[in-house]
Amino acid sequence: MNKVTVNASKKYDIVIGAGLLRDAGQVIKNFCRGGKVFTVSDDNVFPLYGEALRTSVRKSGLEHFEFVFKAGEASKNLSVYSRIVENMCAAGLTRGDVAVALGGGITGDITGFAAATYRRGIAFVQVPTSLLADVDSSVGGKTAVDLDNGKNQVGAFWQPSAVICDTDTLKTLPEEEYRNGCAEIIKYGMLGDGDLFYKVKNVPVRNDYSGIITRCVEMKRDIVERDEFESGDRMLLNLGHTFGHAVEKLSGFSIAHGKAVAIGMNIITTAAVKLGLAPKGTETVLREALLSYGLPLSTTYGSDEICRAAAGDKKTVGESITLVVPTDVGSCRLIRVPVEDLKNYALAGGLK
Ligand SMILES: NC(=O)c1ccc[n+]([C@@H]2O[C@H](COP(=O)([O-])OP(=O)(O)OC[C@H]3O[C@@H](n4cnc5c(N)ncnc54)[C@H](O)[C@@H]3O)[C@@H](O)[C@H]2O)c1
Ligand SMILES: [Zn+2]
Incomplete structure (x- = not known):
C-alpha cells in the first residue's frame, strides 16, 4: 500500500493499493464520532462495490446508509444534490457523521458538495473507483454540481478527510473510461x-496502477x-x-x-x-x-x-x-x- 499525505487547509492521507475497500470501514471510523456513514454512489458502481463497503463499515461498528443515483453527468445537478441532503437529514446525520463517495468523479463532486454544505460541513471520505477519480478528482477538494448553462457552476472547496484508492476496482472499469x-x-x-x-x-498504465x-x-x-x-x-x-x-x-x-x-x-x-x-x-x-x-x-x-x-x-x-x-x-x-x-x-x- 502506498500513502500520500496532503497538507492543505486540512491534512489528510490518500492510500493507494489493491484490496483496500475491505478495510475502508476502519479508515472511515477515524472520522466518525457520530457512528453514521452515508454512502453516495451511482447505479453502475454500487451494485459492484456497495456490498463490500457496507460490510466493511458495519464490521467497524458503524451504521450504514446509502443513496444511489443514475450514472452520468446529467445527474450532477441541484436536484440530485437536494435529494442527497434531504436523505442525509432523514437518516439523522449530524456534524459528527461521515459522507462517503463511492465511484467516479461525478460521485465525488456531488457527494463532496453535499458534505461541504450539509449542516455547514461534515467530514467526507473519497473512495474513487475510476482512473480519472484516482488521479485527479478525488484529490484537492474541488466539489461541485452543474447548472443548465455550465459545468461546475455551484460548488465549494472542501477537502476530504481521507481518500481510499482500491486499485482492484479498476478491473471492472470500461475501456473508454480507462x-x-x-x-x-x-x-x-x-x-x-x-x-x-x-x-x-x-508501458500501459494498467501494468502499474499503484505506482502511476x-x-x-x-x-x-x-x-x-x-x-x-x-x-x-x-x-x-x-x-x-x-x-x-x-x-x-x-x-x-x-x-x-x-x-x-x-x-x-x-x-x-x-x-x-x-x-x-x-x-x-x-x-x-x-x-x-x-x-x-x-x-x-x-x-x-x-x-x-x-x-x-x-x-x-x-x-x-x-x-x-x-x-x-x-x-x-x-x-x-x-x-x-x-x-x-x-x-x-x-x-x-x-x-x-
Ligand atoms: N473535482 C475535481 O477536481 C475534478 C477533476 C476532474 C474531473 N472532475 C469531474 O469528474 C467527472 C468525471 O469523472 P469520471 O470520468 O470518473 O466520471 P464518472 O463518475 O461518470 O465515471 C465514469 C463512468 O464509469 C463508471 N465507473 C466508475 N468506476 C467504475 C468501476 N470501477 N467499474 C465500472 N464502472 C465504473 C461510472 O458509473 C460512469 O459510468 C466530471 O463531472 C468532472 O467535472 C472533477
Ligand atoms: Zn481534466
Whole structure:
C-alpha cells in the first residue's frame, strides 16, 4: 500500500493499493464520532462495490446508509444534490457523521458538495473507483454540481478527510473510461514529470496502477499545497483543458472529457512548437503517447468556434486568459494572453 499525505487547509492521507475497500470501514471510523456513514454512489458502481463497503463499515461498528443515483453527468445537478441532503437529514446525520463517495468523479463532486454544505460541513471520505477519480478528482477538494448553462457552476472547496484508492476496482472499469483516465495521466507527465511521461508512453498504465496513481497524486498534492484555491500554480493542471473544454462544450459533451483533453493537449503543444516555445519533436512524442491509448488528436471544429467557446470558459478573467503551454516534455508554463490572441495559438495548433 502506498500513502500520500496532503497538507492543505486540512491534512489528510490518500492510500493507494489493491484490496483496500475491505478495510475502508476502519479508515472511515477515524472520522466518525457520530457512528453514521452515508454512502453516495451511482447505479453502475454500487451494485459492484456497495456490498463490500457496507460490510466493511458495519464490521467497524458503524451504521450504514446509502443513496444511489443514475450514472452520468446529467445527474450532477441541484436536484440530485437536494435529494442527497434531504436523505442525509432523514437518516439523522449530524456534524459528527461521515459522507462517503463511492465511484467516479461525478460521485465525488456531488457527494463532496453535499458534505461541504450539509449542516455547514461534515467530514467526507473519497473512495474513487475510476482512473480519472484516482488521479485527479478525488484529490484537492474541488466539489461541485452543474447548472443548465455550465459545468461546475455551484460548488465549494472542501477537502476530504481521507481518500481510499482500491486499485482492484479498476478491473471492472470500461475501456473508454480507462482511456479517459490515461489522457489525464499523460497530462501529468507532460506538465511536470518527463520520466512519468515516458513510462506511460512505453508501458500501459494498467501494468502499474499503484505506482502511476501514486506519482500523479503526489504531483497534484504538491500543486494543491502551493495553491489550494487556484490563484496561480494550480492552473498548471489545466494543460490541454482550455481548448479541450471548448471541444467538449461544442460537442454537447458527446466527446468525453479525457478525449477532449487529448485533443486540447495536441493543439497547445503543436502551437508551442510552432511558436518556438518548445523544442521540435515535443508534439510528435505527445501524439505517439496519445495514440498508443487510442486517444484522438484532432477535431473538425474551426478556430473561430473553438476560441469563442474557450473564451467563454470560466478561466477567462477580464479580457485575458491563462494558457498552460508546454516548454518541453515534462515542463510547462503559464502564459497570460489577451483573449483575441487565443486564435493565434489555435491556428498554430493546427486548427482551420
Ligand atoms: N473535482 C475535481 O477536481 C475534478 C477533476 C476532474 C474531473 N472532475 C469531474 O469528474 C467527472 C468525471 O469523472 P469520471 O470520468 O470518473 O466520471 P464518472 O463518475 O461518470 O465515471 C465514469 C463512468 O464509469 C463508471 N465507473 C466508475 N468506476 C467504475 C468501476 N470501477 N467499474 C465500472 N464502472 C465504473 C461510472 O458509473 C460512469 O459510468 C466530471 O463531472 C468532472 O467535472 C472533477
Ligand atoms: Zn481534466
